[in-house]
Amino acid sequence: xxxxxxxxxxxxxxxxxxxxxxxxxxxxxxxxxxxxxxxxxxxxxxxxxxxxxxxxxxxxxxxxxxxxxxxxxxxxxxxxxxxxxxxxxxxxxxxxxxxxxxxxxxxxxxxxxxxxxxxxxxxxxxxxxxxxxxxxxxxxxxxxxxxxxxxxxxxxxxxxxxxxxxxxxxxxxxxxxxxxxxxxxxxxxxxxxxxxxxxxxxxxxxxxxxx
Amino acid sequence: xxxxxxxxxxxxxxxxxxxxxxxxxxxxxxxxxxxxxxxxxxxxxxxxxxxxxxxxxxxxxxxxxxxxxxxxxxxxxxxxxxxxxxxxxxxxxxxxxxxxxxxxxxxxxxxxxxxxxxxxxxxxxxxxxxxxxxxxxxxxxxxxxxxxxxxxxxxxxxxxxxxxxxxxxxxxxxxxxxxxxxxxxxxxxxxxxxxxxxxxxxxxxxxxxxxxxxxxxxxxxxxxxxxxxxxxxxxxxxxxxxxxxxxxxxxxxxxxxxxxxxxxxxxxxxxxxxxxxxxxxxxxxxxxxxxxxxxxxxxxxxxxxxxxxxxxxxxxxxxxxxxxxxxxxxxxxxxxxxxxxxxxxxxxxxxxxxxxxxxxxxxxxxxxxxxxxxxxxxxxxxxxxxxxxxxxxxxxxxxxxxxxxxxxxxxxxxxxxxxxxxxxxxxxxxxxxxxxxxxxxxxxxxxxxxxxxxxxxxxxxxxxxxx
Numbered sequence: 001x002x003x004x005x006x007x008x009x010x011x012x013x014x015x016x017x018x019x020x021x022x023x024x025x026x027x028x029x030x031x032x033x034x035x036x037x038x039x040x041x042x043x044x045x046x047x048x049x050x051x052x053x054x055x056x057x058x059x060x061x062x063x064x065x066x067x068x069x070x071x072x073x074x075x076x077x078x079x080x081x082x083x084x085x086x087x088x089x090x091x092x093x094x095x096x097x098x099x100x101x102x103x104x105x106x107x108x109x110x111x112x113x114x115x116x117x118x119x120x121x122x123x124x125x126x127x128x129x130x131x132x133x134x135x136x137x138x139x140x141x142x143x144x145x146x147x148x149x150x151x152x153x154x155x156x157x158x159x160x161x162x163x164x165x166x167x168x169x170x171x172x173x174x175x176x177x178x179x180x181x182x183x184x185x186x187x188x189x190x191x192x193x194x195x196x197x198x199x200x201x202x203x204x205x206x207x208x209x210x211x
Numbered sequence: 212x213x214x215x216x217x218x219x220x221x222x223x224x225x226x227x228x229x230x231x232x233x234x235x236x237x238x239x240x241x242x243x244x245x246x247x248x249x250x251x252x253x254x255x256x257x258x259x260x261x262x263x264x265x266x267x268x269x270x271x272x273x274x275x276x277x278x279x280x281x282x283x284x285x286x287x288x289x290x291x292x293x294x295x296x297x298x299x300x301x302x303x304x305x306x307x308x309x310x311x312x313x314x315x316x317x318x319x320x321x322x323x324x325x326x327x328x329x330x331x332x333x334x335x336x337x338x339x340x341x342x343x344x345x346x347x348x349x350x351x352x353x354x355x356x357x358x359x360x361x362x363x364x365x366x367x368x369x370x371x372x373x374x375x376x377x378x379x380x381x382x383x384x385x386x387x388x389x390x391x392x393x394x395x396x397x398x399x400x401x402x403x404x405x406x407x408x409x410x411x412x413x414x415x416x417x418x419x420x421x422x423x424x425x426x427x428x429x430x431x432x433x434x435x436x437x438x439x440x441x442x443x444x445x446x447x448x449x450x451x452x453x454x455x456x457x458x459x460x461x462x463x464x465x466x467x468x469x470x471x472x473x474x475x476x477x478x479x480x481x482x483x484x485x486x487x488x489x490x491x492x493x494x495x496x497x498x499x500x501x502x503x504x505x506x507x508x509x510x511x512x513x514x515x516x517x518x519x520x521x522x523x524x525x526x527x528x529x530x531x532x533x534x535x536x537x538x539x540x541x542x543x544x545x546x547x548x549x550x551x552x553x554x555x556x557x558x559x560x561x562x563x564x565x566x567x568x569x570x571x572x573x574x575x576x577x578x579x580x581x582x583x584x585x586x587x588x589x590x591x592x593x594x595x596x597x598x599x600x601x602x603x604x605x606x607x608x609x610x611x612x613x614x615x616x617x618x619x620x621x622x623x624x625x626x627x628x629x630x631x632x633x634x635x636x637x638x639x640x641x642x643x644x645x646x647x648x649x650x651x652x653x654x655x656x657x658x659x660x661x662x663x664x665x666x667x668x669x670x671x672x673x674x675x676x677x678x
Contacts, residue, residue, distance in 0.1 A: 016530075017530060018405055018530075020643075020645045022643070022645045022646070022647060023645065026647055026651070027624050027625060027626045027648075028626065030247050030275075030626065031276065031293075032290070033250035033251065033254075033293065034251070035251045035254075035358075045647045045651055051633075051651045054290050055290070083526070084406065085406040085409070085439070088406065088439065089341065089643060090340075090341050090624075090643075091248065091339060091340055091343075091355035091356060092247075092248065092357070093248070093251075093339075093358040093359060094358075096357070111406060111409065112409075113406070113439060114409055114410065114439070115341055115354075115355055115357060115441060118357065118360070119357035119358075119359065122357065122359035122360070172232070172373070173232045174230065174232060174371070185363065186362065186363050186366045186367060189363065189366075189367040189369055189371065190367060192227070192228055192236060193367075195227050195228045195236070196227055196236070196264075196367065196368060196369060199227040199238055200238075203238070206473075207333075207470070207473060208466060208469075209331070209462035209466040209467075209469070209470045210240050210331070210334065211267070
């Protein structure tokens, strides 16, 4: 997993609440057996005027000029500013893969759906939470200022605006540690293999029907 | 010390180790696997040269991509076919039990788990699918996970988790005639909102929940995730135990006796403390129809679409405007004035035998309305299909003008060929009315099976109680 320490990037404001994972990556692309290649179809239904199917050359499709991702000023954005309950719906990790494949490193929103939130940390994508009024302010600034960038400092747990204003965010210690170090948590869990075996041995005594 | 909730009890019984910051390693008893969210996990195992920790905890089935018609030709979409073949190959390689296409036991993963007795009370159950909350109907702690966690569970039999908060939703009293589990859960989501359960495990209780069959309870828990809660749960009682008894994976002989004794404790203690408690009056619940693009955008059947002009919160008002526009509806429209193009009866929410019986009862002796282009019934599994056919339900549906299909996820998410065309409107017994969910530009209204059948035979949404 890619480490996340400090990231400064162009901000793209997606001004909709309850953005679901079907919108982030539509179902037809879930047929892939790969983890990569989902970036060109991120937000597919909103992003292109014609319907998309796997295997198409997406660069030949017509971008929807009304969708924020297609505005030239947001090309190369790596920080997604979003509204509440981002990533609701399906558990598809493809939604996270689509965001990271597109180049998004951090999402900033007032709240997230649980499964999406969890999936993000497994892929080096930092979903951080700020209060709704701060988000409102960031939306205003990002929309008003071309080239608006934010710096996300995971170690310091701060988001810093171009004017130097800093907003603190909280994060679970274990998740922070894994992100900062780019750690594979399967490896970490397997360090406790003896504990897992001991649990199983005990559980087999009390609830043998589970084995 | 306060008593424990059902969630507390199942959680506590599965903690392998607990870190100081509250992060726990939680043991997983049952891992259900399907073709869409597993290939990358199997690939991860291979790349890291790891083996699955406990193969007999896993049951696999293809469901999302499976065609519901023309199965004799196999899967014609080469991308979908490769995904199903990849699951088959992975299960063969690792020795995992799989119910392949053509096996009578094949079906939607959340239908076949309980049907086989692979879901048992008090278990932890995971699957790379958000509707895993379904299995909480058995007093199990069940929730969806992403593909990285699928790989984690395969490799370690555990998940790294922090405990969720406890919410109790008590549906007090009895529901009226014609009001089903689907109407109960849609009412709940309308009440708490699509993010109301975020961070919580929800226990559904109260007389109306206790009176539900296991099929009804599964419908309610299935949609806990649409209210934001990864896990929904219902206490174990005789209804649960009678359902489980004798199923292929259920405990046998002395194990059965011991299991039933242990399961008696799978309810919240009388003095358990919940972080949030919500009471709903069952008698006030009416048949429900969603009007918008989120399951919280729901109306009783006698309701009208909302008017954004009456909404003071500007973000919400713009959400209502966007949803009305996408759905092709006006403000203040009676929902019963809305005509439909297609009907879908199926999905992990509503494709079990009781659902099909309820729809057939409405369809019996009636005809699908002329304006309805397609009305399809997709049983949840081969065994549900067989049972329905033995009761003659297939004939009732076919006689009424419905198509009787083979089992799978089908038009709930339209990964196979079953989908809406742009602008088409569907009365659907599935769980999500998101934009494009049933096909790009498609318009989904969520209803119960009886209400879907009522819409099919009238051509518009209609109160099944006054049909």
